[in-house]
Amino acid sequence: MTERLLIRALSGGKNTKIITLNDKKIKMMPSTLGKLLGLKTLDLRNNLIPKVCPEISTLTQLTTLNLGNNILEEVPEEMKYLTSLKKLHLFGNRICRFASGAFDGLQNLILLNLNNNQLTCLPQEVSRLKSLTYMSINHNQLTNIPRELCFLKNLSELQLNYNQLTCIPEEIKFLMKLQKLFLARNSILVLPKGLCDLKKLRILDIAGNLIQIFPSGFQDMKLREFYCEGNPLFLMRPVIAAQQENIWSLQEIASRFIMNQLAENNNFLMHAIDWYPEARNIISRGKNCAICGKFFITVWLECVQFVPPPKNWKISRNLQLIPLRILICSYRCFTHRDPNLFGIAQV
Template identity: 80%
Template sequence: MVTFFVFCFFSKIMTERLLIKALSGGKNTKIITLNGKKITKMPSALGKLPGLKTLALQNNLIPKVCPELCNLTQLTTLNLGNNLLEEVPEEMKYLVSLKNLHLAGNRICRFAPGACDGLQNLILLNLNNNHLTQLPQEVNRLKSLTHMSINFNQLASIPRELCFLKNLSELQLNYNELKCIPEEIKFLKKLQKLLLARNNIGVLPKELCDLKKLRILDIAGNIIRIFPSGFQDLKLREFYCEGNPLFLQWPEIAKQQENVWSLQEITSRFVINHPAENNPFLMDAMEWYPEIRRIISQRKTCAVCGQYFITTWLECVQFVPPPKAWKISKNLQLVPVRALVCSYKCFTQRDPNLFGIARV
């Protein structure tokens, strides 16, 4: 214990000397590094260095930031990793030039109100190894963000607002408690790397297939059984899915069922399979009855005949070989992809790699 206090005493002296040296440089001081100094309080003297560009204070014992941090409006990199912070502090909103923010290895469980307000130039946000259970809606204010890493937290969901960060190219959410991915993920048009390993995700949204620039996808260790239709068309370079209970190719005989459709289904199939521009009556009906447009918007495509329909006769799984360009998990020989069939007639004419999914 005595040794520890002696170490802390000398660390404090060294810290003060480093600060004095930095202050002697005045406005010309650009970088301060005080890593692993057992600092228990962020030095208020930092407020006298408005021209500071980089501040590294990781591996200390800092529980909160000092108010003077607000003066560092030219700061571009701040590293407070491995400290004792319990929130993303409100003072962050004053760091209008900040591009890189490292807060990994703290005890962060919340964002202070307004913390995201001024971070319009933030490019990288690292919140790994914290205690976050949710993200605030205000995360959508990080307009310039390209890299977000929130591995090893306790997130139960992703706010749809996160999906409006149009510049995001890398999103890491490994080792959380996620159960689903919002369909708004389709708006992350620049996303190239998505890591979702070791969560509780059971279904991937079909909108994931809209991510044309996605190159790396890791969903290992979830509870996914089947992938959305069109998944095999993604231009991935790396795909990892080990540890999921994927459907395996196991043929079963399907019992014949009569095709009994409601009048709404019959009408809907007629409307959506006959373009309105060729039928003035249908065009007028869709204009005057919004309900018709709503029903049509829910249309699906039969995997066999290619016709549109509303009510699914049978949900199927189609086994397709992974594209040769994909670097894949070991033992992944066939990718189970969701497919829908509109009638028994189509089911009897299906491809030999298309199987009905038995519901227990």
């Protein structure tokens, strides 16, 4: 049957646009496919193909390639020659690596599906997929997200459910077109502050992680759906701090003075700081006190503030209050805090 289909396709020559060979128990990609130079769609799902044939590199008009549910072990180098490719399905294989240069020519790719594979990491070259709008890598073994992924400026949906992620890079704030982010069933401990900069994000799923608290400003996001069940969120249990005012180091005192003077547009310091890169590096780590609003380096106390979720969010049933991370610079500010702020850890 496979042979007859290929013979019929070959007889069509350049006029053949679609080849579908699903569920044919194919053990080797037919090299004759390389003769179908006008092919647009190639569907080889549900076979036993361990690798692609070199001749696939001639299919420069191909826009959709589906190799889902085969036995591939890598994303092959031949992919870089498919310069017209828009949709690439590689789900349900045994992929654990990427060949060098595999992404080099995929400038038009808009969809990448790598679900149900054995990936532990993504290459930095993922940043070359400039047109990508949809990426799904559910059910793999990813332990981190490369910061390069966060520079895919057209990405609108990112699915990373059921991996082994422990953190999300701060650079995620650069995914300004992201509308849907799925991070369920990982081991994420903390969400980055940069997440709150995603103005177009509408769906966020972080169910089944290890998150206790959300970054300040999280409640102002324009979400429509938010799911967080299965996380050990902080509960409203007050902690009393008995520690008196700290004695700051000279570096802390100087840093606080410089940062707060810069905030007031002190022209002398604004020009002088350019000559001291080490000082610039230190103050770049500055934070705002939630009570007095002044800058500091060393956190005196991390607090939690409980706020109700916005009424227009579709949320997990068990979410009644959102615990927000609030940082305080001193014992004095802690004693003047709002009664809804609770200390949670001495830093």
